[in-house]
Each structure stands twice: as structure tokens, then as C-alpha cells.
Amino acid sequence: MNTPCIDSVRNSCPVGILSVLAIWTLMSVCSLSESAPAKYSPANWPQYKNNPYVIRIDFPFNDEDGAGSIVTADLDGDGLLDYLVTRPGNIGAYSHFGKRLWHLKVDVQVSSSSETYGLPGLHAAGIQAADIDGDGKTEVVYLTKDGFLNVAVGSTGKTKVRKKLPFPKEAERWENVIVANLRGKGDRDLILQATNREGYRMGKFLAAYAADNLDGKPLWQTSDYLGCAHTGARIADIDGDGRDEVLGATVIDHDGTLKRIFDVRGHLDSIFVNDIRPDIPGLEIVALEEGSLQRVFLFNKEKLIWQSDYKRQEPQNAAVGEFDLSKKGLEIWCRSRYDEHQKPFVFDANGNVIADYEMDAVAPKDWTVKGVEEIWTIDWTGEKRQLAAAKERHKAGDVCIFDPITGNFLKRFTEKADRLYVADVSGDWREEIIVCSGQEIHIYHNPDPNPNPKHERLWNRNYYKRSKMVWNYYSP
Secondary structure (H helix, E strand, C coil), X not given: CCCHHHHHHHHHCCCCCCCHHHHHXXXXXXXXXXXXXXXXXXXXXXXXXXXXXXXXXXXXXXXXXCCCCEEEECCCCCCCCEEEEEXXXXXXEECCCCCEEXXXXXXXXXXXXXXXXXXXXXXXXXXXXXXXXXCCCXXXXXXXXXXXXXXXXXXXXXXXXXXXXXXXXXXXXXXXXXXXXXXXXXCCEEEEEECECCCCCCCCEEEEEECCCCCCCCCEEECCCCCECCCCCEEECCCCCCCXXXXXXXXXXXXXXXXXXXXXXXXXXXXXXXXXXXXXXXXXXXXXXXXXXXXXXXXXXXXXXXXXXXXXXXXXXXXXXXXXXXXXXXXXXXXXXXXXXXXXXXXXXXXXXXXXXXXXXXXXXXXXXXXXXXXXXXXXXXCCCCEEEEEECCCCEEEEEECCCCCCEEEEEEEEECEEEEECCCCCCCCEEEEEECCEEEEECCCCCCCCCCCCCHHHCHHHHHHHHHCCCCCC
16 A cells, blocks of 8 residues: 655655665654544534534444433543443443444443432433543543442543442442542542432432542541432532532532532422522522422522422423523423423523423424423524423434424434433534434534634533533433
């Protein structure tokens, strides 16, 4: 095979001048030049050339069992976001452009039902990625079903740490791990979570460790965390002190101080965090109640701001965002519980219902009567008003973008979506739709001009970065 670099030298030199050694030296230099990874910054992320861009994965998804999913992180250090995919017995890592970085056949802790089988729950990836040891390179962190905590090199999957940590006697093992910043030193801390092994399983057991001192005592631990019944712990820096809190009806500060904010009469289905009320310092948390009064709560680290309900209908799933520009603050869209013929309703930032409708009346006629699931707030257009993305419920079906206030479907993607993920991964700061379908990842971007190209990268927001790593079916 001709090498352009060598051919150009041959053409300009007498025959015989280049020795075999020199040729091999030139081949090595050219090979290094051609294979050296480009370095990118968030300001110059390339846009995918194909729409959708397709990445082949090593193992099949299916929508039925609900275990395993996808998250994104820079694994190979080129400045672009790569993809981590989990399924029972498998972890796959794929570069931004689809090259397989590594694939492990390993019994990763993923589950279809946290209440029955333990965390991380339905459609959760059960894996984390961050530079937890400060070496400037990304590590991948996950638990296996034998109870071991595993830390691997992000670019290769090679194991760096494999350790079993003591867990509560009421639990089966540690089931969920979350990367956090608790000491103000960056993503150098780990939060481990477990459910009670008997009865209706709730993830009330937490222990926080410094990632560089797993042999030492926990930074703190508790058996009194009250979060979602179906979801692993959610974290974010809600008070702006540069350190994360654990969010739930009980908010746990970075140092382990626990404060019960309100009482739950049923259990919590979903938790979200954002700046819902800009007139109040810091961020606020939205929580949805299943059972009893079927309430929606808005609260922060200090107090319950309001609680509200809509005709005692269960809110079940939500999307939180800037859906109505005529209202101050953000809006909270609730899907409703109905197994068929969903009836969404929307609260404003003060807890008032401002919209409700029947999904059957706004969805395409051939859309499933079961409605939508895996609902994500999405920055698709680049305008201030946000939209929502979702997939067809209870099937490997199509994906849509809709207006949460009216329910109108604005865009439909013909798909067989087993999982749906929304994140800013290419081009400008707007978000892409990322679908796991069978043995492929499909990445859709908005090809229209961005009306606000100088907007900050969404990844600069702590709560955004955290939510994209710990999401599951109930709390994208």
C-alpha cells in the first residue's frame, strides 16, 4: 500500500538514497501523525455529519426487561463526549465517532425494578465516569452484583481498583454508586447506596467515601435518607457553595448533616432540580408523590416552598423547564398515572395549574394509547423556550418532541427506541436526541441555524452534569 508521506519523498530523491530504516522511520512518523487524536474544547465541538449518526454496539438492547442504559463522558481525553452503555452482563465504551474503546463481559449492577431487585432501577445505567483520582484522566466507576466496587481506566476499561466495602446488615450489598464533590476537591468522592433486602425496597442507606481513601472510614453514613422509591439518589450543588448535596424529602449536606424537609404519605416517584424560582437564592427541588394526596412539592435545602396537587391525580413523571415565557420562573409538566389515555397537567413556579389536556387529543393518531415515557426537557431550538422529548410508552417505538404546555407534537422520529437519552454532545450547545435501538446508538441533531449560538455550554451547570449521569426512567 502506498503511503503519501513516503511517496512524496521518493519522488523528490534519487533512487537508493532512502535506506529501509529511513523508510520505516518515515512510516512511523506519518502513522503517528495520522492517528494522533485531535484535541477539542467545548467551543469547537464538531457537528455529526450524518443525521442520525449511527454507532454500532456489541450487544443488543431490548425494551422489555428495562435494565441498563447509556450515559456520556469524555473517556479517551480528546475533549469530546463518548458513550458508556450497560446491559445485564455487559459494559461497552464507544468513542464520540463510534470506535469501540472497550467491551467488558461483567455482571454490572443494573436492575429492572429497584423495589424488587434493588438499585439503580429501571433504565438506569448504573455506571459513573469522572477523574476521581486527579490524574487528569477519566475513570469509570461501577458496582458488580458480587458487591465489589470497581474503578477502571476510562480509555481502556482496565481495572484499577476492585474492592468490597462494608455495607449495612439490613442490605444485600451496595447497589448504586455516584460520583460527587463533597469536600470541595472536585469529583473525588463516592456515594454508595443500598436498599433494605426484605420487603418493599427503598434506597435509604448511604455512605460517602473519599475516592483516594477507600480503606478509611466513610466521610459520613446514614440509614435515614428518604428519596425516590424507584430511583437512586439525586445530587447537585443547590446552595452554590461548590459542594454537592443529596436530594430528597431529606436533604443531606456535603458533611452528612441531614434535614427532613417535609413528610411523605405515600412515596416519592421522581426528583428534579433546577432554578425554578429565580427570586429565591440557590436551586430548588421538585418531588412527585405517589399515593395518598398525590402532591407535587417544591423545596430547597432550608424549607418547603409549596405543595400542590391537581384533583388528587397522581403526577408520576415530570419535565421541568422554561415552557411558558409569559410566566415567571420555570414550569413543571406532570405526565399523570393513567396506563392508557394519559392526561398531563402543568404547574407554574408558584404551584398553580396552568394547563391540562388529554394526550390522545394531541398525539398522532397512530401513537400508542399508552402515551409517553422517558420524558426529557430538551434545548432543541436554541431559543429560550424549552420543549420536551419522549418515546412511545411500553414499547420499542418512535420518539417525539412536543410542547409541554399544549401537548402539540412538533417533531417525530421513526424509531425502535429501547432507551432515550438527551444531552449536549455535538456541534453547538443545543441538545441532541440519543436513542439506543437494538445494537445501535442513533444520535439526532437539529440542523436548523441556532438563533443563540453564544449561549454557554450546558455542561457548565453542575445540576445538568449530575442529572445526565444518575438518571433513570422516573427521573431523567
